[in-house]
Amino acid sequence: MLLIRCPYCEEERPELEFRNAGEAHIARSADMAATSDDDFEKFFFIRSNPKGIIYERWRHMHGCARFFNAVRDTVSDRFLMTYKAGEPKPAKLPGASE
């Protein structure tokens, strides 16, 4: 069971309290109705599914119930960092493997 740091509670808590919510930093268009088919496809269907670093959304479901973002290495399952929803994609990662 993974330990995940909730950036709102500022505590590491067991995975049981959290729920994954898919890839992060996929912005919903402010003018949704005018989105082209191609852009909608990218927005709704296409996910990066990387081997390595993934930026993903989690929700502290059985805690503060807040959504936040996390950076995880899909190979080692190691969480590199977590940060609040709405914050930009971090430019630098602590201890990232190549």
Place this chain on the structure above:
Amino acid sequence: MIATFRIPGAGRLKQAETARFSFDGQLYAGVEGETLASALLANGVHLVGRSFKYHRPRGFLSAGAEEPNALVEIKRDAARKTPNVRATVQELYDGLTAQSQNRWPSLAFDVSALGDIASPLLSAGFYYKTFMWPKSAWKNFYEPKIRAAAGLGVAPDQPDPDHYSARFAHCDVLVLGGGAAGIAAALAAAESGVRVILADEQPDFGGSLRFESGAKIVGQDGFAWAQGAVAKLGAMDNVRVLSRTTAFGYYAQNFVGLVERVSDHLQSPGRDLPRERLWQVRAKRVVLATGAIERHIVFADNDRPGVMLASAARTYLNHFGVAVGRNVGVYTANDSAYAAAIDLKKAGVGVAAIVDLRDNPTGALIDEARALGIEVNFGRAVIRAGGKLRVSSMTVQPKNGGGERTIPVDAILMSAGWTPSVHLFSQSRGKVAFNDETKRFVPGTYAQDCVSVGACNGTDGLSATIDEAYAAGAKAAKDAGVKNIGANTVKGTKPKVDASESWSRGMLGAAPGAGPDTTVKAFVDFQNDVTAKDIRQAVHEGMRSIEHVKRFTTNGMATDQGKTSNMHGLAIAAETLDKPIPQVGLTTFRAPYTPVTFGSIVGHARGPLFDPTRKTAIHPWAEAQGAVFEDVGQWKRAWYFPKAGEDMHAAVDRECVTVRKTAGLFDASTLGKIEVVGPDAAKFMELLYTNPWEKLEPGRCRYGIMLREDGFIYDDGVVGRLAADRFHVTTTTGGAPRVMNHMEDYLQTEFPHLNVWLTSITEQWAVIAVQGPKSREIIAPLIEGIDMSDGALPHMSVREGRICGVPTRLFRMSFTGERGFEVNVPADYGQAVWEALWTEGQNHGACAYGTEAMHVLRAEKGYIIVGQDTDGTVTPNDAGLDWAVGKKKTDFVGIRGMARPDLVAKGRKQLVGLKTRDPKVVLEEGAQIVGDPKQAIPMTMIGHVTSSYWSENCGRSIALALVAGGRDRMGETLYVPMPNATIEVEVTGMVFFDEKGERLNG
């Protein structure tokens, strides 16, 4: 029967009580505290099982958890039958009943042992090859026969009456393994004051000190030192000591699963004791001190009962005081077996000869063996074991060939060397490295915050082990980063080793006499009956990867996880492939290290505790009325209320008719309810639902549809606007949690600028639906502060007031098509208000109705149920709900997905009504619909039935269906092919009753 193989004065169980036990119906006497294996050996019993595939007679290989052969069934009573218990682990208690497995009619005479004679048919990969023709014979003949003949124990056939508990624990340093290394590491860590857990799978701590008679620590016998040290640890407040506890799995971020066997060793465990306890431990640092496991030697018929590991024979002697024979032979490729020979000889057991594969080994142990008069042969091999149900001889030959000599023996003690137990390290995703000099895999690259010490790290010698472990324990405590240590700190010193044994190398792979040019049965994996020849054959048949060799031969895939077999199998494969061992590579170790019961994993989460049961406030009333309940998610809902003599059909018909004739009461409390509050509440509703909300006046309601971003219907429900900034949203019963999650997701991440608060109020309000022409007359007398006239409270409106003196949110709404109300009251008053309404209702001939009648009544009106009439691929247009989509809106979740080309294309499946030509025939929900019943099979399916009921109010069957281009097919005849007949149906509108909707105000 007298235990004739017990050696007076030997072992550590001198004060123990006698324990009577039975094995295969025969009564024996043993000693409490020893294992079943020890007790059987004390009685001269070596034959304890039959092998998996060939049904060969088998005895004890080991004295521990690595045992592949001696698996028995332990039976406490009819329900408590545990198969595949390792006799080398099971502790004896008075009255223990054990049985051998996988034999018929008896252990000594097993007819399936013919499989041994027919073994050329059963070689590696035999499942894939031998039984492939004819095709049908696999299913009908071969598989049942093989399943009956092969296999191990029989699963229990009754529910497990035992209970299992579970604990979570946190510590700074978790030490796994309680031998010399583990104890030293735990001492060092504990003395610094950090929180330590020390666990070992055995009842007694000490690990190999249990048998290693040459170890002296701090002036004491090694085992005695271990007991003292563990007692000291146990007395410290910052230390938890767990015996009989196996660490079976090492998971991410130093999360380790352990099973503590609490009462399997007790004669009559109290009801308050769990059988096992699952520990889920999160440790800042883990110290792996899991030791090493001795390997057998791969030679012909090395599986005969009486052929065992040298260290096992030593454990039985030095710990349990039992001799494994009277005249033993020793076959070795390293020094440790000499110590076994010496201990046995000193205890008065005859040692016929030591056969050593090495050419000219030297050392103190060899000298001592010679001095005791034991015959020592260098450069020779045991090429065969004689005997069948028990070994009777060993045949010795110079290892490069030459004259044979057969020596009578009643046991053979063997040692090919020691394999470091890197299982947990490997599970932690650490990478092992091959040490070419010592020919063993040891921990290489670490993936987690752990450290290996002692034999599992490839460290030889007791002194070096304790040095390494003590330092590692201290470092682990420091690295755990605990501050302000001090109060608990105990001054400690590193235990001094005064004497130890030194065991040098060994060999891997097949021994002389079992080489590539032979066809002998030299077992590599005892539990899965894999021989050296099988592994070579796998390579010859094209397997190159060790992972393929493993799966083709099943080497290392039994419940012992190849603890003794992996390295031999790998070496034989490498030799056959002509590659160095590290290039062939080791297979992956996976949890569990030893078999774990389902009970310990499940713990208390079974029966009623498996999943929560949710009951409404009105549940007790419905129960008292004899309602039949159905499960809806976690909820128990009243399904129908049968009167005396009524079946379900009759009850539902009566309920449906009564609601439309007078009125009915329905418990709708399970509906999901969410309060959406805040200055931007209406804006938020505009974005989450397809409908327009800004202009909905406070006090009015609207049927809302929620979509996912892809444009498909996600949920629906009636929403009441209580005030400009307050909406009372209802959801489907099953959809409540996900709708809440969906709303929170958008509010927190996409629309965080909106000032809105969401609160789940499902549990706060009990909901009583009163539906039917008399509904207003039933409610009105109990209401205060709400004008109930049609003018003041029209259909689809909501008012706050009081009912029976308690607050209510009174909705005028209908899911039946009748004049109707939904009375929301605080849940604690739910049953009281229900009873008051029930009393009023009785005056008007109202009934209580359940979910089945509710379903029929709504279907008569063509009201959909999300999740039944929709399946996640249905758009509002498909469901005929275009009217609920705000045409002028510029944004809502799903607005773009709904406009995708495929979602607006012609020919999509649309929701329509179906009437069977024969009104008495009720369609089956889920049945497929075709246009032409005479077409060739497979027919083109154009839709399916989503809802179907007998409608007593319509006097006929009714159905809803999703049909391709359905709304363009009104009046068309379609067909529903069923196994016995093809049913003719007519496509109709979705409303079957009161098409004009006049009854809403009737």
